[in-house]
Amino acid sequence: MTERPIRVLVAKPGLDGHDRGAKIVARALRDAGMEVIYSGLRQTPEQIAVAALQEDVDAVGISILSGAHNTIVPRILGLLRGQGQEHVLVVVGGIIPDEDIAELKKAGVAEVFQPGASMQQIVEFIRDHAKEPA
């Protein structure tokens, strides 16, 4: 029996259109054998949560560069919990200052990838931590 590949939603919330990072990560995860759904731009937290449920993903990667992460990320986490997806691994990538990381992790983010993170680090983290029992 072959195990189902890891399914990841790469999500781009907020008004920002900088999608270079999100698309590169999506492609790297796909090249690493994962099934990747890219949300497209400017998705609300509600749209992202609905997609996570409908696509039955194991992980959500949120790309955010605009500085709105403290408002947007906790809301996505709350919605995922509210629909029984607390087991879904949530990682965040983008321009996240050091001092915001602890708060994001407390809210349930598994890892934050700051500028300069390699694709390999991101792929390995998701491979190692997705589908773990919550």
Added chain:
Amino acid sequence: MRKSFKLGTETPASRTPSEDERRWEDETLIPSLKKSPERKESFTTLSGVPINRLYTSADLAGLDYERELGDPGRYPYTRGIHETMYRGRLWTMRQFSGFGTPEDTNRRLHYLLEQGQTGLSIAFDLPTLMGYDSDHLLAEGEVGKCGVAVSSLADMETLVAGLPLEHVTTSMTINSPAAMIWAMYLVAAEKQGANWKKVSGTIQNDILKEYIAQKEYIFPPAPSMRLVVDTITFGAREVPHWNPISISGYHIREAGSTAVQELAFTLRDGIEYVEWVIRAGMAVDEFAPRLSFFFNSHNDLFEEVAKYRAARKVWARAMKERFGATNPRSWLCRFHTQTAGCSLTAQQPYNNVIRTTIQALAAVLGGTQSLHTNSLDEAWALPTEQAVTLALRTQQVLAHESGVANTADPLGGSYFVERLTLATERACYEYFDRIDALGGMVAAIERGFPQKEIHDAAYAYQKAVDRKEEIIVGVNDFVTEEKRPIELLVIDESVAARQREKLAKLRRERDNAWAKGALEALASAAASDQNLMPVILDCVRAYATLGEMCDVLRRVFGTYEEPAFR
């Protein structure tokens, strides 16, 4: 075997070495390589263009100076658009600036002028760029973060308070809602008593590169292009010193393109705008002199210089030969340059000062008309006042101490730079052919062509970085443990609260019947084919907000979603 490109528009091909070169290779090079081999198998520019070991006069044999270069100020302008270049006047030092409330940014603009900056450049926040007021639900968390929040004429009046708008030139980075923001600026100028015939500045207004790279689009391509055409034709008649568009490669490069892609997509966008305005009934020489450009400057100094030189030449030729422009001012590729934000690292941020210096030098050696130098802290946040001052000082040192502004096109005649300029030009024309074959730039965008080309280049670059084939100092090599050593600018949520209060007051106190009537007139004008600028100006005078105007147009024009990413 040495490889090089043939001159002009011929195809790349290997060149047979001359007698002298063969002797040098046998007697000098080969013994030397045996003793100490080269560091790498092959060398390329940052964008992957192969670079030879050596360039000699043989690489330029047969180069027709008048045809390929021309003196500065003469067609095809490869060596610069002005006869004396920076001996006559230095480039304009124009730092892009905008954050928080209009009051916050107004203070920063005054500060920059006091520090010797010679032009203004305004960054707007994401809600403004997307045509939403600060009190819109989707604006939450974003107000004032990436630029200044401007929702109405009242905000614009605050933003430019105390700035003499007949004398200072202002560049505004605004695209989808460019017509509305420009209208606000023009009405603010009018209220100061400034004459539109004397007001000068730039709106970016380049919607094509939004679909291609920056992705801050609202409406579908056809009505968006109509707005661009309306602003260009209105400007040509009413605000003759204004640059109604800044055709931008900057964001294309930031999205991960190569230098050639940046050049080719930008100039092909320019061609597309010219075609649309001509189709709308305006003669090319009536508007082309006010078209302006905006390029990136990345780390590979010679590649960047070659790009700027090729840009002038390709544009001049397109205007003269493709469109039959006869006014020499129509042939000029006048451009602003910004150093590459995507080259800045969050690690060891002081290294960014060095990167920015090299990039700024490239822009000056390439003959830019104005320049923004990034600040060392911009991989993390908008710059602090201290960081932006250092960035401005970088330009001032280049201008006044380095000596590079003393002669026009100082790298002209370099075997390497001339050869690279020709290769860049050739590669640019290859992209033109592919885009023309797809039916033009709008058609190419709708098929996702430039988007895919850029994404492939960005992915290839990231893989090279991961494999350490490309070294980024402080990121994948020469890494040190560090605590972040710099202070950052923080925009808190009180900005959003203040903006919401101001908007509530505006909506309460303005003449709402007037605003409503003006918005209705905008709706019916949008459904017709009349120029929208006059009705937009009426909406602005009635203090209709940016969001209200854009909502009207969203209803009439619809909105755009990009083709799915696969």
